[in-house]
Amino acid sequence: MGAGINHRGYVPKLHYAVKQEDPNRLTASQSSRWTGWQSSGLTDVFANMNYGPGEWARHEQILGMEGWYGPSVVAEYKNDPMKTGIIYWTAHAYYTFHDIGVWDDRTRSGALSVFRSVRNPKVMWYPTELVDTPSLYVKDPWTEHSKMLTIYSNADEIELAVNDQVKGRFKPSTALKYIGLDHPPFEIPVTFYEAGKLTVTGFIQGQQVLQQERYTPGEAYKINLKFDTKDRVFAADGNDILVGYAEILDKNGMLLTDANVDVEFSISGPAEIIGDNVNIQANPAKARLGVAPILVRASTKAGSIKIRAKAKGLKSDSVKLRSQEVSKDAILVNAYPIKDYAKIRVDMGAEDQLVQFGWQAWYGQDNQNASVHFDDFGGFDVSLLKNSEQGILRWLGEMNVIGLHGYVYGEGVVGVDKQGISLIFDGLEKGQYSIKTYHHAPRSNTDSMDPNLDKLKTITIHKLPYATALEALVSDASGARSVKNIAVTEGKSLQLGQPGSQTISFAADGTNPVSIVFRDPKAEKGIWLNGFELTSHNNMH
Structure with a gap:
């Protein structure tokens, strides 16, 4: 999954x-x-x-x-x-709204086209490798421009004939790039082109198993309209949608992938064409890769539906469908809650930081004390303070640090203050808590696809000298104490490691603030704080 x-x-x-x-x-x-x-x-x-x-x-x-x-x-x-x-x-x-240079079809990269109407020829090889039943697919059109025929098949060998004249038998490719495959493609140089019919026959252990014909494409002649109704009911619930495909074919039934045709649809019965009478190219629809799609939505009334497709100069086609009544009964399942200690996760950084689902953002401004209110645990406030007038606070946005929790330690705040920086919790309900704080000096691991590339060329916050080990002075309802040797990590990759962090337990009396002062024991360098996870051990939820 x-x-x-x-x-x-x-x-x-x-x-x-x-x-x-x-x-x-x-x-x-x-x-x-x-x-x-x-x-x-x-x-x-x-x-x-x-x-x-x-x-x-x-x-x-x-x-x-x-x-x-x-x-x-x-x-x-x-x-x-x-x-x-x-x-x-x-x-x-x-x-996509990206400008990819084709303004009338800005669609991208699918094994199927946007409306599932055309299969990308590049993925038609997969059945030959992944399915046991015999398969055969001729990837390339048969035209005067044909230089190489690529054929996908799990046959042992194939035979080619042009206008019923056999041109030879061929084996799958032995190219090094296909080592590991059970059924590499057949790649056959074309030295025998003639306009007309190409017949491809597949053999397994000498026995003919499949045959496919291709013709040199002709002029557009007719529309073949079909709908995706296999193994499904068209439900008259006001929401169910069927996808239809108007194929542009020549007289030989060949799909014309380069046909420049606009197809107009009409409908009768208890259903509607989605996008009809709206200027979104839904109706008429432009044929792309030889197919013009249509989306038909059922009404809440069951009945017979007829859809017709036509285009200038082409033989039209129509399809009859029937929508069916469906049960509106719901199945109720007994459910039970899964409880755990209540926890909030706070990601600290500049406004361009990226916040993970389940985390709350705390944005700050350079050289200013910061505070934020949370409604969790009955409501409380958290402040981040520099502890002297000479101290500074610098907030950093996303730096692309590789690792499991890169979204929290890939940005943060660094404080430079000989007296340290204070994290103060005010208004916490009386009870027991634990906090896990993250301490990592992030470094950029960007690449050319990073939208923040220009920003990363100009920032300097991450270049400030920082302490590689911290001390925490905790003042809570039980008194004051010190937590020493808190690790601080550095770098652009923690794929195989963990960031510097420390878990501290403390008690709140419901009246007085709880203070945690992080400081450099040598009082020389900056203090990194990227975020924290605060857990209340007072109740389950």
């Missing part, structure tokens, strides 16, 4: 939700390189992006959670026992 790709998001909640439903199912998650890494340790499987700079020490198996596609990429993973698998980015294309 993938708990998160290219983001931080709800990964912890998803992980534990999956474990409640199925304790044996593995989870994996990887956040974006350019918004702070989330590495191994949280989910069962370490996941990473399959492209761009990355760090992997081969200390555990890796799942390529966002990666390239195709036979050569899969071969790399099948040939390495430490690489457990790879997820293709993405399942289907999505609309």
